[in-house]
Amino acid sequence: MSKINLSVNLCGIQLTNPTILASGILGTTKALLKRVAENGAGAVTIKSISVEPREGHKNPTVITFEAGMLNAVGYSNPGVDAAAREFTNLQDVGVPVIASVIGTQKEDFVRVVEGLSVQKFSAIEIPLSCPHTPGFGLLAGQGTPQATFDITSAVRKTTKLPVFVKLSPNIPEICTIAKAAEDAGADAITAVNSMGPGMIINIEAQKPILSFKVGGVTGDALRPIAVRCVYDLYKAVKIPIIGVGGISTGRHAIEMMMAGASAIGIGTGVYFRGIDVFVKVCEEIRLWMQENGFGTIKSIVGAAHD
Amino acid sequence: MIEQPTMVKICGILEESPGVKTFFFKLNLNFEPGQFVMVWIPLLDEKPFTVSYIQDDLLGISVLKKGGFTNALHSKKIGDTLGIRGPYGRGFSLKSDFNSCVVGGGIGMASLATLVDRLNLAVEEHLGNVTIIQGARTAAEIVYQNRFRDMKLCTEDGTAGIKGTTVDLLRDLLEKQRFRKVYACGPERMLYKVVELCKGRGIECEVSLERYIKCGFGVCGQCDCSGQRVCIDGPVFNREELSRMEDFGKIIITKTGERIIH
Structure with missing residues (x-):
């Protein structure tokens, strides 16, 4: 039996396996990050942090449907000062911890990155692509090549940590934006954020269910789009890609890696398969690799390309 | 489990105390003691409540008036509707054969x-x-x-x-x-x-x-x-x-x- 190695080196960060807890899911406290790590994640991402505390949108903020999830949480977070107090001694988590940082302007991103620099995060992720929070991401025009370049440059100058730029699947010219991020010094692209926004209407109430009416679509419905984005990005940029979108099984993860992802994010999969989705996905990847003669993750990455 | 809110009609209201009302509605829900449901008032908010009465498909939630959402609930009349999803969570593990x-x-x-x-x-x-x-x-x-x-x-x-x-x-x-x-x-x-x-x-x-x-x-x-x-x-x-x-x-x-x- 050949020896299967699931380890991944992502921008110099050593991961025992390619699964990463995606931002916005469970990353509210250090205790939950630790729990996710214990359930097999190779790395974890905290819920996005802004300069000021935010309560986010009113409930309902998250709702599921046959093919995934719709959410408009609205970036609730305790703000950078409280976050810096919460995420102390991050080595206790047991796996690398990625800080997700948001802002309404580039100066905010810088302030949050600086504020979190007192703690031992392994990388900074900047989502410039949220589809459902006024003042942030797409609703603040951060999804253009110029804004992406400017914000990424500002963050790049502020930290020596690897910088991941998280992009929206909505934008046809996703590769142009990824190149802008690469040119500005990004170390990896996280692709993709939730798509849409979408809407689910309760027909008896005759009203949209989410309080914000619209929300980002994730889960199975997003996966083919995410895979296509990663496939295109793999050809367009030289930096690694973290593939996110609808992954809840080992087969999904392998598909995403074959499209070109060096590591994969799992978020909505926590709902469909439980908090131990990470260990399940890793075991499924391992079995598949064994049956199909793959020994390393690296040999899978980009395998679907001509 | 009901994934998205199902609209139910309030079919009875019982005043439990000056601050607490129980709202009854019919819904087929596999509810175990200790679990909760999410109660939705469209355009307002959604909050968790336990089910406090189960008589076949007649369920009741007991609501203490203490804020904006529960005030709105207390103003509901028989025939008004609420959205219910759930049940969620892990309830009590019943050991009924002793004191x-x-x-x-x-x-x-x-x-x-x-x-x-x-x-x-x-x-x-x-x-x-x-x-x-x-x-x-x-x-x-x-x-x-x-x-x-x-x-x-x-x-x-x-x-x-x-x-x-x-x-x-x-x-x-x-x-x-x-x-x-x-x-x-x-x-x-x-x-x-x-x-x-x-x-x-x-x-x-x-x-x-x-x-x-x-x-x-x-x-x-x-x-x-x-x-x-x-x-x-x-x-x-x-x-x-x-x-x-x-x-x-x-x-x-x-x-x-x-x-x-x-």
């Missing part, structure tokens, strides 16, 4: 009501006994007085039952009576003391915690208590689990996600 004590503080009694119904079924078969302790600030706030006879009552002002807390009552009772299991729901400081009492005497104990809930199904992380998601790993936790949860009785999470001293 148990159920301790409710304030509206926490609502989470225990269907548990008491279940335990009473066993009492009818002479399998065990149930002692109910209910505490409130004042006599007018006592709920379910006609529903559960022989409750041991306590109030802060002494207007009903003994003057004191549920913890005082439980402590006295434990001197005289043997219980295999204590179930509790109420303010977290009370729960903390109940658990401590049980721990000291080697009595099994399960309590239901409350946190600000968003998704209800374990993905958003809003309701964390020391790495346990109150919405899906709980809301009911046992003594052993609670002893590993450092935040229990000490730390809560605000709407922004900040962990603050309780």
Whole structure:
């Protein structure tokens, strides 16, 4: 039996396996990050942090449907000062911890990155692509090549940590934006954020269910789009890609890696398969690799390309 | 499990106390005592409530008027509609074949009501006994007085039952009576003391915690208590689990996600 190695080196960060807890899911406290790590994640991402505390949108903020999830949480977070107090001694988590940082302007991103620099995060992720929070991401025009370049440059100058730029699947010219991020010094692209926004209407109430009416679509419905984005990005940029979108099984993860992802994010999969989705996905990847003669993750990455 | 809110028509309203109303509606729900449902008022908000009455497909939720959302609920009339999804969470693990004590503080009694119904079924078969302790600030706030006879009552002002807390009552009772299991729901400081009492005497104990809930199904992380998601790993936790949860009785999470001293 050949020896299967699931380890991944992502921008110099050593991961025992390619699964990463995606931002916005469970990353509210250090205790939950630790729990996710214990359930097999190779790395974890905290819920996005802004300069000021935010309560986010009113409930309902998250709702599921046959093919995934719709959410408009609205970036609730305790703000950078409280976050810096919460995420102390991050080595206790047991796996690398990625800080997700948001802002309404580039100066905010810088302030949050600086504020979190007192703690031992392994990388900074900047989502410039949220589809459902006024003042942030797409609703603040951060999804253009110029804004992406400017914000990424500002963050790049502020930290020596690897910088991941998280992009929206909505934008046809996703590769142009990824190149802008690469040119500005990004170390990896996280692709993709939730798509849409979408809407689910309760027909008896005759009203949209989410309080914000619209929300980002994730889960199975997003996966083919995410895979296509990663496939295109793999050809367009030289930096690694973290593939996110609808992954809840080992087969999904392998598909995403074959499209070109060096590591994969799992978020909505926590709902469909439980908090131990990470260990399940890793075991499924391992079995598949064994049956199909793959020994390393690296040999899978980009395998679907001509 | 109902994934998205199902609109139900309120078919009955019962005033339990000046501040608490129970709203009845028909819905086929596989609800276990200790679980919760999310109640949606379109365009307003959505909050977690326990189901406090189960009679076949007739369900009731008991609502304490204490804020904007519950005020809006209290203004609902028969024939008005509400959205319901769930049930969510892990409820009580029933051990009905021996003596148990159920301790409710304030509206926490609502989470225990269907548990008491279940335990009473066993009492009818002479399998065990149930002692109910209910505490409130004042006599007018006592709920379910006609529903559960022989409750041991306590109030802060002494207007009903003994003057004191549920913890005082439980402590006295434990001197005289043997219980295999204590179930509790109420303010977290009370729960903390109940658990401590049980721990000291080697009595099994399960309590239901409350946190600000968003998704209800374990993905958003809003309701964390020391790495346990109150919405899906709980809301009911046992003594052993609670002893590993450092935040229990000490730390809560605000709407922004900040962990603050309780």
